Amino acid sequence: MRTIELTKRQAEIIRIVKEEGPITGEQIAERLNLTRATLRPDLAILTMAGLLEARPRVGYFYSGRSVPNPFTEKLMSIKVGDVHSLPKVVVDTATAYDAVVTMFTEDVGTLFVVTSEGRLEGVVSRKDLLKVAIGGSDLHKLPIGIVMTRMPNIITTTPEESVFKAAQKLIAHEVDALPVVKPMNEEDGTESWQVVGRLTKTNITRLFVELVQGGGDFHIPGKL
């Protein structure tokens, strides 16, 4: 991960050192038709940034260590728990019609389907409902269990996961929302999950705007 902005000359220096290192400052200057003195500040920056290493009597060689950038560091430290919204759910006894109504009244594009104890059973998206609607099914009679994508195929996140990791999941699985979950203690020892939130592309977009507007400062927005 390259995270500092290099000038054209600094990029040239890196290229030369990658190809020819170890190489002395004098030799780099020759390649660039510059004096050693002119190059000194660039070499100092590149060495301090950890991109080049300087060995006495040997010269410079490329180390290529990535340099932490404050914006990236800040982003990586923000957790799903800092930005997610409240979950919008329907119970597993609901019909497809109930889900359509809930989607409208709650103004969301994704609903989580839960048992009466709050255990995550499935996810239903706008298109899942449109599909059955155009298929001519009677939505009043259609159980939501037939429409939803069900466990264990649900991609989830946790409050402790980094927003960056969760954003990668949204992209990789081409979905709009992830249920934010916590493990639930089942008496029979089976693994199940309680839904505690909803992480959507909108949360990520809002965070992006906040970070840029705040110059990298992030104030935890109110959970919606």
Ligand code: ADP
């Ligand atoms: P839409 O289908 O309205 O464009 P999505 O892209 O979010 O919305 O959903 C695509 C499909 O993936 C749907 O069938 C939906 O049930 C399913 N889906 C949505 N979110 C998840 C998730 N977090 N995990 C697994 N499947 C999901």
